[in-house]
Amino acid sequence: YEPWRDAASDHGVTMGFALSPQHLSIDGYRQVAEREFDLVVAENAMKWDATEPSRGAFSWGQADQVAAFAESIDADLYGHTLVWHSQLPGWVESISDPVELRTVMHDHIDAVAGRYAGQVDAWDVVNELWEGDGSRRQSVFQRVLGDGYVAEALTRARQAAPDADLCLNDYSTDAINAKSTAMYELVADLIDDGVPIDCVGFQSHLIVGQVPSSFQQNLQRFADLGVDVRITELDIRMNVPASAADLQRQAADYRAVVEACLAVDRCTGVTVWGIDDGHSWVPDVFSGQGAALPWDAQYQPKPAYSAVAEALGAE
Numbered sequence: 454y455e456p457w458r459d460a461a462s463d464h465g466v467t468m469g470f471a472l473s474p475q476h477l478s479i480d481g482y483r484q485v486a487e488r489e490f491d492l493v494v495a496e497n498a499m500k501w502d503a504t505e506p507s508r509g510a511f512s513w514g515q516a517d518q519v520a521a522f523a524e525s526i527d528a529d530l531y532g533h534t535l536v537w538h539s540q541l542p543g544w545v546e547s548i549s550d551p552v553e554l555r556t557v558m559h560d561h562i563d564a565v566a567g568r569y570a571g572q573v574d575a576w577d578v579v580n581e582l583w584e585g586d587g588s589r590r591q592s593v594f595q596r597v598l599g600d601g602y603v604a605e606a607l608t609r610a611r612q613a614a615p616d617a618d619l620c621l622n623d624y625s626t627d628a629i630n631a632k633s634t635a636m637y638e639l640v641a642d643l644i645d646d647g648v649p650i651d652c653v654g655f656q657s658h659l660i661v662g663q664v665p666s667s668f669q670q671n672l673q674r675f676a677d678l679g680v681d682v683r684i685t686e687l688d689i690r691m692n693v694p695a696s697a698a699d700l701q702r703q704a705a706d707y708r709a710v711v712e713a714c715l716a717v718d719r720c721t722g723v724t725v726w727g728i729d730d731g732h733s734w735v736p737d738v739f740s741g742q743g744a745a746l747p748w749d750a751q752y753q754p755k756p757a758y759s760a761v762a763e764a765l766g767a768e
């Protein structure tokens with residue numbers, strides 16, 4: 454097949470992957486990265502613990518490597534993430550004074566979004582803000598600043614990076630359910646209030662055989678609010694070792710996700726959360742599961758790779 458990125462561009466969408474720059478020294482990893490993708494997001498390198506491990510002391514090494522790699526392959530650069538409860542240093546976690554936390558959040562956004570202003574095309578400004586029942590996750594930002602922290606972060610990010618699209622991103626929001634409906638209502642309110650919001654990301658950490666039937670309809674309802682949508686962290690896990698039948702089911706699932714995006718005008722594309730099964734967060738977190746990505750641990754394309762190529766109409 455022709456590269457995913459070439460086939461995708463005929464549809465006006467981009468194909469992304471989450472990059473861990475230390476893996477670029479592996480030939481197989483780098484070759485797939487260079488050939489297939491036209492959007493790069495840092496798997497970890499732009500998170501708070503990586504960029505501002507102690508207050509006001511920034512470290513840009515890995516984040517700069519991600520930005521440089523994106524530029525070297527003429528890919529979009531996607532920013533992940535400015536405000537998130539996880540991979541958040543303890544010194545932020547322990548702040549209880551709202552004035553102090555607001556200053557710290559603003560300073561972080563100014564520094565990180567500001568550094569990559571003009572390079573990052575879109576930012577996950579706030580990541581994972583909801584509980585499954587549609588209530589707000591009780592992160593330090595929520596507890597100390599209240600509901601308004603989301604609008605504050607978006608507004609600050611607009612000032613720091615005026616040309617970047619500003620997104621909210623979450624998991625288990627792929628179907629129409631309580632959590633995605635909470636996100637939907639928030640986005641509608643933010644738009645009504647004139648808060649800058651351009652896009653919503655759907656992580657799509659899925660389980661084989663469980664692509665939600667309402668996926669496309671869900672993407673469409675957000676698009677109808679006037680924001681872009683994107684599949685931001687796609688992987689589809691299964692029990693390992695995987696059977697040939699599992700890999701075929703996974704291929705059908707990957708195809709269904711890409712088709713859902715292509716069916717929605719404002720879907721900007723699909724990002725996979727890694728490249729190969731040898732470097733995936735899944736086995737570390739879900740014991741006994743894995744094989745979630747389109748390439749195996751030897752960088753050989755799996756049936757999911759071909760299914761995506763075919764969904765994109767690759768020649």
Ligand code: G3I
Pocket residue numbers: 496497539540580624656686734
């Ligand atoms: O860098 C250290 C290393 O020095 C240390 O020796 C090693 C031992 O545990 O840990 C390394 O850090 C790990 C880091 O990944 C880099 O590999 C952390 O422990 C580990 O927790 C971290 O996991 C990341 C996870 O986010 C953290 O929440 C995964 O790589 C990353 O794929 C995952 O990505 C998230 C998205 O950001 C948000 N959505 C869900 C998604 C999957 O959890």
